[in-house]
Amino acid sequence: DAQTSPVADRKIDRSKMAVSDEVAIEIRDMNKWFGNFHVLRDINLTVNQGERIVVCGPSGSGKSTLIRCINALEEHQKGTISVDGTLLSNDLKNIDRVRSEVGMVFQHFNLFPHLTILENCTLAPIWVRKTPKREAEETAMYFLNKVKIPEQADKYPGQLSGGQQQRVAIARSLCMRPRIMLFDEPTSALDPEMIKEVLDTMIQLAEEGMTMICVTHEMGFARQVANRVIFMDQGQIVEQNEPEEFFNNPKSDRTKLFLSQIL
Ligand code: ADP
Numbered sequence: 001d002a003q004t005s006p007v008a009d010r011k012i013d014r015s016k017m018a019v020s021d022e023v024a025i026e027i028r029d030m031n032k033w034f035g036n037f038h039v040l041r042d043i044n045l046t047v048n049q050g051e052r053i054v055v056c057g058p059s060g061s062g063k064s065t066l067i068r069c070i071n072a073l074e075e076h077q078k079g080t081i082s083v084d085g086t087l088l089s090n091d092l093k094n095i096d097r098v099r100s101e102v103g104m105v106f107q108h109f110n111l112f113p114h115l116t117i118l119e120n121c122t123l124a125p126i127w128v129r130k131t132p133k134r135e136a137e138e139t140a141m142y143f144l145n146k147v148k149i150p151e152q153a154d155k156y157p158g159q160l161s162g163g164q165q166q167r168v169a170i171a172r173s174l175c176m177r178p179r180i181m182l183f184d185e186p187t188s189a190l191d192p193e194m195i196k197e198v199l200d201t202m203i204q205l206a207e208e209g210m211t212m213i214c215v216t217h218e219m220g221f222a223r224q225v226a227n228r229v230i231f232m233d234q235g236q237i238v239e240q241n242e243p244e245e246f247f248n249n250p251k252s253d254r255t256k257l258f259l260s261q262i263l
């Protein structure tokens, strides 16, 4: 609850968290199977620019698969997904365009262990974007400053704490200048004292108007930062609402059961 939430003591500036009329992500009647297993069922979801969406639900409900479909890390079999007006098809050109607009942060940071922090941040801009090295390094330092660890630039991931590594992962994503950020349980692998520093970074992004979809069980973050909370169960979006209504007045029995188990 708000008392024990790691974000409770931070004053949050919602003034810039405006939701625009412009659609960022549009998902229509989307279905996905893993072999015979129907993992996502009839997903309909429209996300506007500037929205901060928290996705929650029991383990195995399809949260990761859903956000992996949004940047084409997984293929969907039925229905449509479009990102900033670009339809996600198996056409590689579109996939590249969508991936360059969508940043993704995973539970297990996925940094390259043999590269320095700076090199982790400049790799994709240099090799995918063909950004000159000097410029890529300047951008990387800008975002390492933003996540408050510029002094770690020349170290290797293994020399950093989990919270620091996750902030590097966020900075690395930002170096590609995404319009949308997807987070898949970014604090689940962290010790409690490190959760706050990562949530702070995410709050800062939200305050700058970033469109975000966050799979997380940090309900303090959901209450204070999200404009919409989505509950998934068994591959479906069961319920969605603004946080206040979602937590205080859940409609479905499945949502009530889930909330009673985590709050
Ligand atoms: P969540 O993130 O909500 O825990 P996931 O999206 O990871 O759920 O998984 C949803 C379901 O799909 C689970 O039953 C999981 O075992 C299954 N699943 C996930 N990835 C694969 C895969 N690559 N192949 C087969 N089944 C998978």
Ligand code: MG
Binding pocket: 063, 064, 065, 184, 185
């Ligand atoms: Mg998951």
